[in-house]
Amino acid sequence: MYFSKAFAPLAAGFAVLTIATQSRADDQLPDLPVLGAPVPSATSLQTPYTSLMREVIFLDNLLLLIIVPITLFVTALLIYVIVFYNRRSNPEPARFTHNTPIEVAWTVVPALILMFIALFTFPALRHQQIMPEADVTIKVTGLQWYWDYEYVDHGVQFSQFMLERDELADFGYTDDLYLLATDTAMVVPVNRDIVLQVTAGDVIHSWTIPAFGVKQDGIPGRLAELWFNADEEGIYFGQCSELCGINHAYMPITVKVVSEEEYIAWLERQGAEFASAPGWMRQHMQVAASE
Numbered sequence: 001m002y003f004s005k006a007f008a009p010l011a012a013g014f015a016v017l018t019i020a021t022q023s024r025a026d027d028q029l030p031d032l033p034v035l036g037a038p039v040p041s042a043t044s045l046q047t048p049y050t051s052l053m054r055e056v057i058f059l060d061n062l063l064l065l066i067i068v069p070i071t072l073f074v075t076a077l078l079i080y081v082i083v084f085y086n087r088r089s090n091p092e093p094a095r096f097t098h099n100t101p102i103e104v105a106w107t108v109v110p111a112l113i114l115m116f117i118a119l120f121t122f123p124a125l126r127h128q129q130i131m132p133e134a135d136v137t138i139k140v141t142g143l144q145w146y147w148d149y150e151y152v153d154h155g156v157q158f159s160q161f162m163l164e165r166d167e168l169a170d171f172g173y174t175d176d177l178y179l180l181a182t183d184t185a186m187v188v189p190v191n192r193d194i195v196l197q198v199t200a201g202d203v204i205h206s207w208t209i210p211a212f213g214v215k216q217d218g219i220p221g222r223l224a225e226l227w228f229n230a231d232e233e234g235i236y237f238g239q240c241s242e243l244c245g246i247n248h249a250y251m252p253i254t255v256k257v258v259s260e261e262e263y264i265a266w267l268e269r270q271g272a273e274f275a276s277a278p279g280w281m282r283q284h285m286q287v288a289a290s291e
């Protein structure tokens, strides 16, 4: 009797804690496939889910095609010189020091190769660095050691912490997503231009989602931007990519890409304000209101 009285508040406390965890875990979003995550023993880049990442992969392949012949050519030259111009096989070395045609060639040819590469990298940089008109604007702040998200048009704000191993199942994640999955997710609509304003509150962090081909340092006191437009609904993971202190490895990033309807419903559940909602959202809301 005495004991049950003594433990009653404790038990009640546990009950509240369990309910709180469950309600946090159950964000009422549909079941989404995990699309953007590292794969064991893979060596190439992640499968792309934005036009930006497809361009990055194209560049990666293009550079590989250029680098491989150059490396083979230089290696062959080196072997040729080692074999035919060592002291034994060539005891009397030639004494000339200049050869104008060769010097012109080894200046002009690399310059042409670099110009050819620039033809592809400069447009890619433009695509990444020139922000489109935002359908969704989110301010991301890196902090030791978690992320803060602010949906600037809707007054929605929350933090994002890594899940411990024993919390993964509660939040609907499998065990292998340890060090990637977080308690909350940045939710965005599919096929929409998302502009992120990236900053930090203490030291430099870096926000990235490899499958989207985006990475941006968050620097205290500065506001940098990145954008992406994800073309499939799913869950995508990233990790802080700027060494930011002892728990740098423990501040991963989770993004959930959902349909426009699901996104608006999610915003409503977060207590969003819609006074400054953009046009594409208003259309959805008028349809919902007239139904």
Ligand SMILES: [Cu+2]
Pocket: 142, 143, 145, 204, 205, 206, 240, 241, 242, 243, 244, 248, 251
């Ligand atoms: Cu960090």
